[in-house]
Amino acid sequence: MNIYELRLINFRNYYNLTIEFFPYINIIYGDNAQGKTNLLEAINLVSTGKSFRTSREKEMINFNKDKAYVGAKVLGENFEKLIEIKLDKNYSKKQRINGKDVKNQKELYDNFKSVVFSPDDINLIKDGPNVRRNYIDNLISNLKPTYQYNLNRYNKILFQRNNLLKQNLIKIDRNLIDIFNLQLSKLASTIIIERMLILERLEEFSKVIHSEFTANQEKIKFQYFSTVKFDKKDPIEIQEKTLKMLREYEKMDLEAKTTQIGPHRDDIFIIINEKDARVFGSQGQKRSAVLTIKLSEVELIKNETNHYPILLLDDVYSELDENRKNYLNRLFKNVQTFITTTDVNSIGDLSSLETTKIKIEDGTYIKS
Ligand SMILES: Nc1ncnc2c1ncn2[C@@H]1O[C@H](COP(=O)(O)OP(=O)(O)OP(=O)(O)O)[C@@H](O)[C@H]1O
Ligand SMILES: [Mg+2]
DSSP: OEEEEEEEEEETTEEEEEEEOOSSEEEEEOSTTSSHHHHHHHHHHHHHSSOSSOSOGGGGBOTTOSEEEEEEEEEOSSOEEEEEEEEESSSOOEEEETTEEOOSHHHHHHHSOEEEEOGGGGHHHHSOHHHHHHHHHHHHHHHOHHHHHHHHHHHHHHHHHHHHHHTTOSSOOHHHHHHHHHHHHHHHHHHHHHHHHHHHHHHHHHHHHHHHHTTTSOOEEEEEEOSSOOSSOOHHHHHHHHHHHHHHTHHHHHHHTSOOSSGGGOEEEEEETTEEHHHHOOHHHHHHHHHHHHHHHHHHHHHHHSSOOEEEEESOGGGOOHHHHHHHHHGGGGSOEEEEESOGGGSOOOTTSOEEEEEEETTEEEEO
8 A cells, every 4th residue: 555646735834736655765854844744744634534743633724725635646456546635724624535525534544544653652651541542542443443433432421421420419310320330331341352452462563573673672561551450351351340340439439520440541551671661761762662562553554454554754763773773774665654854864774775755845845
């Protein structure tokens, strides 16, 4: 799977651009504030329907315009597709594949998969549990359609249970809370199991990648930390334990006016050399760990779908030492990769790979 042409109209600092890409490694270089990250953002938008920089998608429309367009020609094994996104200041976003309207994000992703790594991704380790939960939920949803449905149902029932708790009734509606407890525990079990399974898969790849990436200096592990206490990764047991705990916590939940146990409060620990990276990891260790996770995601997607996603690496090289740079570069053989940098000499040895360089200057490009 690869993208061979991108058209941008009034997208960020690009007024009108048609650019062709190389199926292997595209090195996007140029000074600061020229539009390198904007270009990766546009490519990723076509794949996910979202920006990796902002949740306010209208920010992507050029300051002086009301509408923006992103169109990508994507090549699969035996298909060619035109994927288009239209943004409008006054209307909601429109997405089309080969001229047909597409409603959900998964449909875009099924046609064009990408994995992005940007400097802000270090927040995956630094920030609170919700960032890690979102990451993992997104990953599962993109591979398994029923997961998103179950997650939405869980959140809806959770919202209803919390509303009930907020009413602070002296005699709470027993029947109703029991129904919520039961429904929540069933869905909680599915969600927890799916998360643990994907984490195990991701860990298999991460172990190998990370030990090579760090020249055997670091061992990485992931641990699913659940607020529901259970012994075995067994759906029935998790369901029963969730139900039991929801009942036990009822009084405390009433005081707190919110539900305090369940997958919406769970976390994922990223452990390097037996220590929690969030607490003890250096800046470089955290960055490398996130990069390992993203590279594992590439392998996981290949494994699950039989196709490699494209890889978007925004400013990755600045904090990596020479060994890590060179190891990273060896991984790109099968994957269409986009690398942004201000300095083409800083990206290590790419001499054995097929590369092309694209210079970005003030929202236009110069190919060399
Ligand atoms: N909606 C917008 N309309 C017009 N210009 C925008 C918009 N959003 C961002 N820009 C401009 O795009 C420019 C470049 O952004 P970008 O982040 O792509 O730079 P970059 O080449 O990645 O730089 P760096 O090397 O510093 O990361 C900035 O000057 C910014 O002001
Ligand atoms: Mg940038």
